Amino acid sequence: xxxxxxxxxxxxxxxxxxxxxxxxxxxxxxxxxxxxxxxxxxxxxxxxxxxxxxxxxxxxxxxxxxxxxxxxxxxxxxxxxxxxxxxxxxxxxxxxxxxxxxxxxxxxxxxxxxxxxxxxxxxxxxxxxxxxxxxxxxxxxxxxxxxxxxxxxxxxxxxxxxxxxxxxxxxxxxxxxxxxxxxxxxxxxxxxxxxxxxxxxxxx
Amino acid sequence: xxxxxxxxxxxxxxxxxxxxxxxxxxxxxxxxxxxxxxxxxxxxxxxxxxxxxxxxxxxxxxxxxxxxxxxxxxxxxxxxxxxxxxxxxxxxxxxxxxxxxxxxxxxxxxxxxxxxxxxxxxxxxxxxxxxxxxxxxxxxxxxxxxxxxxxxxxxxxxxxxxxxxxxxxxxxxxxxxxxxxxxxxxxxxxxxxxxxxxxxxxxxxxxxxxxxxxxxxxxxxxxxxxxxxxxxxxxxxxxxx
Numbered sequence: 115x116x117x118x119x120x121x122x123x124x125x126x127x128x129x130x131x132x133x134x135x136x137x138x139x140x141x142x143x144x145x146x147x148x149x150x151x152x153x154x155x156x157x158x159x160x161x162x163x164x165x166x167x168x169x170x171x172x173x174x175x176x177x178x179x180x181x182x183x184x185x186x187x188x189x190x191x192x193x194x195x196x197x198x199x200x201x202x203x204x205x206x207x208x209x210x211x212x213x214x215x216x217x218x219x220x221x222x223x224x225x226x227x228x229x230x231x232x233x234x235x236x237x238x239x240x241x242x243x244x245x246x247x248x249x250x251x252x253x254x255x256x257x258x259x260x261x262x263x264x265x266x267x268x269x270x271x272x273x274x275x276x277x278x279x280x281x282x283x284x285x286x287x288x289x290x291x292x293x294x295x296x297x298x299x300x301x302x303x304x305x306x307x308x309x310x311x312x313x314x315x316x317x318x
Numbered sequence: 319x320x321x322x323x324x325x326x327x328x329x330x331x332x333x334x335x336x337x338x339x340x341x342x343x344x345x346x347x348x349x350x351x352x353x354x355x356x357x358x359x360x361x362x363x364x365x366x367x368x369x370x371x372x373x374x375x376x377x378x379x380x381x382x383x384x385x386x387x388x389x390x391x392x393x394x395x396x397x398x399x400x401x402x403x404x405x406x407x408x409x410x411x412x413x414x415x416x417x418x419x420x421x422x423x424x425x426x427x428x429x430x431x432x433x434x435x436x437x438x439x440x441x442x443x444x445x446x447x448x449x450x451x452x453x454x455x456x457x458x459x460x461x462x463x464x465x466x467x468x469x470x471x472x473x474x475x476x477x478x479x480x481x482x483x484x485x486x487x488x489x490x491x492x493x494x495x496x497x498x499x500x501x502x503x504x505x506x507x508x509x510x511x512x513x514x515x516x517x518x519x520x521x522x523x524x525x526x527x528x529x530x531x532x533x534x535x536x537x538x539x540x541x542x543x544x545x546x547x548x549x550x551x552x553x554x555x556x557x558x559x
Contacts, residue, residue: 148400152393159384161376168379177388182544184392188399190496190515192522199373206376208543211494214341215543253377260378274342275375281337282344299336303371310371 128152136201143191151188158202159184162209169213169276179216183209210275217278259309267302270295335364339372345542349492395511402525405480463536463557470520474536474557481526481536485555488520491540497554498545499526502535506548513545533559 128149131139136157142150162183166176187194187208194204260268273279273287281299285292334351337343343351355362463472469487483499491497499512516522526536538555539546 146400146403148393148397151396155389155392159389160381163384163388164379164382165376167382177385180384180388181392185395185511186496186513186543188396189513189524192517193515195518203373207373210341210376212543215494249377250381252374253381256374257378260375271340271375274337274340275372276379279342280344281342284342293333296333296337299340299342300333300368303336303339303368307367307371310374 137196140191140194140196140201143188144194151191154201154205155184158205161202162205165206165209166213169210169278170216175216175220176213179212180209183212186212214278255310256306259306262309263302263305267298267305270298271302274299331358332361332364335361336368339365339368345494348494352493399525402480402527461557461559463555466552466554470554472538472555472557474526474559476530476559479529479531481530481533482523483526483536483538483555483557484521484523485516485538486519486521488516488522488554490518490520491515494543495540496543496545497522497538498541498549499524500537500539500549500553501526501528501530501533502537503532504534507535507537509545509547511545513541513543530559535559 131142131150131153134142134150134153136154139150139154143154159180162180163176166179166183167173170176170179183205187205194201198204199207260271263271270281270284270288273284274281279287281292281295285295288295331354334343334347334354338348338351341348351361355365458475458477461474461476463474463483465472465485465488467487467489470485470489471487472483472485475482475484488497496513496515499510499514500507501510502508510527512524512527514522514524530536536557536559537549537553539549539551539553541550
């Protein structure tokens with residue numbers, strides 16, 4: 115009888131692993147199952163690439179970020195702790211950190227680089243499942259919560275999270291004190307939390 | 319959410335919680351605040367409250383399909399890693415079996431259930447150490463590396479031109495940093511793809527990519543995520559072959 119938690123090979127094993135939850139797959143990934151990791155990749159690669167592209171605004175750089183992030187995830191797989199959040203949160207956290215590193219390196223090394231977002235056709239990830247539809251709906255709620263903030267608060271959150279800028283850089287750009295920037299970030303996030311109810315219950 | 323859910327006016331130290339969860343602190347500030355969290359319950363609570371919002375922000379990025387080529391590249395590296403780990407494990411088990419068969423016909427069956435349970439890395443480490451202490455006969459060489467952090471230990475297992483590093487008691491790497499393995503033949507240390515972090519207990523098992531024939535030193539440094547092309551910190555582990 116097939117036991118999906120026992121590592122196995124063969125062409126059908128990946129398909130059979132797709133019934134497992136992320137946390138169960140991580141047990142196999144921990145034991146070096148590349149097949150289980152492939153399922154994790156398939157589930158979260160679009161979200162990872164979307165985040166990286168939103169931050170880097172450059173396809174090639176976004177690809178580098180996602181590739182580095184997933185390889186780092188594989189090589190540090192023993193570090194995953196389900197008590198600290200979902201696999202998706204873990205994946206996107208690493209992608210975010212990698213993208214910040216890439217952006218800050220690029221800022222120093224290559225200020226003349228041209229963003230290509232908008233220059234190429236955007237290929238939207240299709241809605242394939244009910245989960246995808248639920249995620250789209252939640253994304254709209256989150257977007258609304260951000261848009262409802264005073265512009266000065268939403269702007270600093272976007273510049274920091276998606277722009278990879280430090281609070282000092284943002285303060286310099288907007289010509290306001292650092293303490294003000296920190297306060298706007300905190301107020302904005304606090305209001306978003308109130309608007310979203312309990313974000314931890316989102317499907318993500 | 320009630321007002322009590324959100325700690326207000328946490329004091330000056332709490333000012334960094336929001337930029338921390340948004341990734342907006344410079345690297346040194348980030349690390350300093352992370353250390354501060356170990357001792358400040360107010361800031362931990364503040365970070366936890368804000369982190370749940372930061373963690374849903376990726377959802378508002380316009381959704382795109384990841385390129386197929388990206389998957390091919392990632393999975394090719396992952397499968398190569400997995401194959402190498404399996405190969406290294408087999409080398410060591412083979413060497414171990416030979417050795418134990420010589421030393422005692424009774425010793426081996428005691429280990430077999432453990433191997434079958436999937437605790438391969440741990441058992442391999444234990445068995446190889448046993449080989450080293452027993453001396454002679456096996457093709458696996460075990461080298462105790464110099465480990466700088468207090469309480470840390472590192473053993474390098476070399477078998478048939480391949481090497482695996484087992485570390486224990488190592489400190490956690492700060493966020494956005496990893497340990498990187500370097501090999502030195504002659505001249506400057508060369509970077510490898512082996513980037514790793516350690517478990518909550520400070521343990522890790524990492525295969526050294528490629529053949530180690532001709533390698534004189536294998537060392538480990540702490541580097542930014544993604545690794546570095548040249549070491550940017552002093553080695554925390556040095557194994558001399």
